[in-house]
Amino acid sequence: FHLGMFEIGRPLGKGKFGRVYLARERKSRFVCALKVLYKNEIRNGGVEKQVRREIEIQSNLRHPNILQLYGYFHDAKRIFLILEYAGKGELYKHLQREKRFPEWKAALYISQMALALKFCHKKHVIHRDIKPENILVGIHGELKIADFGWSVHAPSNRRKTMCGTLDYLPPEIVREQWYSGKVDLWSLGVLMYEFLVGQAPFEDSIALTHRRIVRCEYTVPQFVSPEAKDLIMKLLVVDPEKRISLEQVQEHPWIIKYCV
Numbered sequence: 619f620h621l622g623m624f625e626i627g628r629p630l631g632k633g634k635f636g637r638v639y640l641a642r643e644r645k646s647r648f649v650c651a652l653k654v655l656y657k658n659e660i661r662n663g664g665v666e667k668q669v670r671r672e673i674e675i676q677s678n679l680r681h682p683n684i685l686q687l688y689g690y691f692h693d694a695k696r697i698f699l700i701l702e703y704a705g706k707g708e709l710y711k712h713l714q715r716e717k718r719f720p721e722w723k724a725a726l727y728i729s730q731m732a733l734a735l736k737f738c739h740k741k742h743v744i745h746r747d748i749k750p751e752n753i754l755v756g757i758h759g760e761l762k763i764a765d766f767g768w769s770v771h772a773p774s775n776r777r778k779t780m781c782g783t784l785d786y787l788p789p790e791i792v793r794e795q796w797y798s799g800k801v802d803l804w805s806l807g808v809l810m811y812e813f814l815v816g817q818a819p820f821e822d823s824i825a826l827t828h829r830r831i832v833r834c835e836y837t838v839p840q841f842v843s844p845e846a847k848d849l850i851m852k853l854l855v856v857d858p859e860k861r862i863s864l865e866q867v868q869e870h871p872w873i874i875k876y877c878v
């Protein structure tokens with residue numbers, strides 16, 4: 619169907635709060651992803667502030683590994699977000715299909731995520747929800763963080779009704795303590811583990827996941843290289859202050875080995 623200046627194509631997936639369609643701007647023929655949010659759903663969900671914050675945050679973050687929000691417009695009932703089209707779709711589908719990634723690919727991906735997170739932290743934005751479901755893959759195979767639904771300005775202890783998986787939450791959030799940008803380093807460790815092993819390190823029943831996270835109870839399978847295991851162990855550290863920094867991630871031998 620036509621929406622003024624856009625021709626709308628196939629659905630690309632169900633994002634949070636709404637559907638996303640392939641779209642093309644008439645005159646320029648520019649391809650993008652158009653996300654439709656229904657105002658009454660946002661009002662009923664009491665998430666106006668969160669959506670406004672997400673729009674504000676994502677509009678100001680310009681980085682090759684962050685999905686771009688080009689702009690937005692609205693009519694009486696809907697808000698339309700003009701988002702970057704990621705040519706190779708959702709990362710979690712690639713991970714499901716391939717079971718787990720070879721070390722060179724995981725290192726490339728973790729290095730790109732570290733760059734994106736460093737950029738966010740420089741802008742005092744912490745993401746808090748880094749997981750495969752929130753990451754898309756660009757046409758050249760580069761990762762793009764696509765969802766800032768949980769990001770806040772650091773530092774924060776903003777209480778949110780936890781929806782979705784606990785797997786990626788660090789101890790300080792599980793314990794509802796104050797936290798900093800270091801939460802994203804814990805999630806980066808969980809993401810790295812899942813890329814290499816094919817499942818999250820603390821995956822279990824809700825109660826057990828809770829306990830395993832706060833006690834940092836996980837094991838790394840033999841097939842993971844010693845260098846990779848070393849980086850995972852420096853990211854999955856209970857004390858946020860003792861977690862490796864994003865700069866140190868980029869200088870880690872496992873990253874250097876595959877990414878330079």
Ligand SMILES: CC(C)CCNC(=O)Cn1cc(-c2ccc3c(-c4nc5ccccc5[nH]4)n[nH]c3c2)cn1
Pocket residue numbers: 630631632633634638651653668669670672673674676687699701702703704705706707708754764765766
């Ligand atoms: C409130 C607001 C600021 C939210 C902004 N963030 C989002 O809307 C997060 N979001 C992004 C998407 C999304 C989903 C899919 C795509 C795609 C895409 N490319 C594909 C290629 C092959 C198969 C599927 C594909 N999906 N490109 N861009 C997308 C963007 C869904 N939700």
